[in-house]
Amino acid sequence: MKRLGETIPLPRLRRLRRTELPVDTVELARYLIGKVVVHDTDDGRLSGRIVETEAYPVGDSAGHAFRGETRRNASLFLGRGHAYVYLTYGSSFMLNVTSEAVGVGAGVLLRALEPLAGIDQMQRLRGAAGLLDLARGPGRLAQAMRIDFTQDGLDLCAAGPLWLATTQSKTGAIGESVRIGLTRNVDRKLRFYERGNSYVSGPKRLSG
């Protein structure tokens, strides 16, 4: 299989500063489309371009912070630009970017990446899945990026191993839809994705 990350020049990355992140959760979810998430591991750099997000804003009954701070969701309250990682269905880790002020629980779920660096390693982590399936879907994304509870609470805007970056490449038109897989507060269009991008999970369009 062709190894994209070694045949196409990687984009030049610049670390995002916390002050560059939009203060509003929904704005951040839209802003993160086209940005890059980077995990520098002892087996090398893993990175991917964010192509799909979901916002879980303040007061959202589907959000994990809705009933206040607990041990599980404590990282959501660290202030914007931190990682909130949790396990769902006993097997899939989810990576979120926190989005509001310290003490206010809200975040943005990263749902799909276009792999950039470390594709060989991602394939090992994912059991040699095809390129399109490496990080399409939030659980796959976390597995490909080697995200687990170890990364929960990390500051994404500090000089740490897990960070956010911007590039000079252009971002395509952004679509929006209802969120996927929820049972509550399903009506709001809080899912964002880059239109026409093959690495986006689920339907490219959802009404509602």
Next chain:
DNA sequence: AGTGCGATTGACT
């Protein structure tokens, strides 16, 4: 201490 349930995935008809 017991119970029920997911911000999903992969296997299967």
Next chain:
DNA sequence: GTCAATCGCACTA
């Protein structure tokens, strides 16, 4: 398209 695996955690008692 359907469906079960799997386990940490919140919730009830």
